[in-house]
Amino acid sequence: MKKVCVITGGGSGMGLATAKILGKNNYIIIAGRTINKLQNALEELSAEGIEAESFACDISKYASVAKLAAHAREIGVISSVIQAAGLSPHMSEAKTIMEANALGTINMHEAFYGIMEEGSCMLDVASMSGYLVPRINIPQREYKYSRINKETFINKMIAMINVFPQKLRSSMAYGISKNFVIWYAKTDAARFGQKGIRVISVSPGSFQTPMGELEKESVESHIKFCAIKRLGRVEEIADLFAFCVSDKAGYLTGVDILCDGGCVAGMKNK
Template sequence: MKNIIVIIGIGGMGIAIARRIGRGNRLVLADFDNMKLHAAARELINAGYEVEAVVLDIINRKSVEDLAETASQLGEIHAVIHTAGLSPTMSDAQRILDVNLIGTGRIIETFQKHMKAGSVGIIIASMAGHMSTRYDNILEKQQWSAAADELKIFVDSLEIKQSAEAYSISKKANILQVQAAAVNWAEKGARILSISPGIISNPMVGVEKRKQSAKNYTLENATVKRMVTPEDIAAAVEFLQSSQASFITGTDLLIDGGVTSFTKNLQLNSH
């Protein structure tokens, strides 16, 4: 029986990952956008991949549970790769926190029950999580004990209003969620880790760059003077979900071309 690869979010990154590791396995694609989801599924099926498409509302517990149950009934889940999320320009602070943070918590909690020895979960975070320092202590303490529903109550109490702040905090939390979950996943013989991409080349990047001019300056001056491509992330996922990475869990891989280092050095030198 073929292994099941669950890919949540079928943007450029999700499709690149599907193409990279999907051949010879059975793909389960999940996304909120029904039309976009089934268009992506047809494209992959026409290219020779075996694909199931599942509409998912990541904030809804039942929807996440239905996805996990569907995937597990098809066979043994080898990998769950969670790429779905909202950027600061895509929604308001509350929606960003609900999708990026609470939704990710639901994915981690729910799929843990279906993991087998050798399975892996990969959560796409962001370099923004490495730059956020606000709420560090209370956020870190909360991650180690909170279920998704409890975490929502905690996050709502912070009354975060700015989308950019909500985004950076949610991505910092994703990194901490993975660290916190690694012990429980290990009880199943499974691994879980996160990847923090830098500025990704995708259709939304033009909007992001226009609204955040600092990104242009960073790209022009950071160590590797280009954006991250979906294929860069797919290559990392291919390694991390393989047996060659069997000793890697509970950690984050920063793939930003040196942007974080450049930004931190810039901040230090400006004081």
């Protein structure tokens, strides 16, 4: 059977760059909300001789993610799942951002847990923003509800975010949702580990991607704090993703890898 790599948010940026690397040894399924928006990505992959297909999936809806998981399992043995889909502050309002980034990650874990096999890897894409939310504003005590009742969890997250002025809510939703992704990947590693599956999160900093272009103003303001005074190249983060899900990183799990050019360290030092 084919080795299958599922990449949500694989239509552009980090996800597409990773598909080009992993597609050398895997059948690639790139998932996104709209099939039409994935067509250009499929053409790029095909031009490089990569066998791939697209699949419509809204990660904020469990039923949609379950269909993606079932389809992937029909194709072959799932070697890796890269949860790169998400929304940045300029892309939507706070609740939608929280549902995509946090609830989407929960749904991916729940749907793929039962069908991934020993030796495979789940990689969640977080963000350095998860490290930049002031600790007092992180509702980590409420994160436990993500495993009790997802609706209650989202409601508690939104209640926390609504404390802030309207103009800050999307940014706070993004930072808190990505902080949650880091926490969720770490705390789910033991459960997946019982089946011999690794769970990792990676927190990218400012990279040259379409999403990064949308957040251009804040991205440029971060560079002055970086040890490396430039934006990251998308190939650099894709190589990291590919290594993390490979057998070469077979002892790596339950950890977040911050890849931000030294930005968070620089900010804390200042």
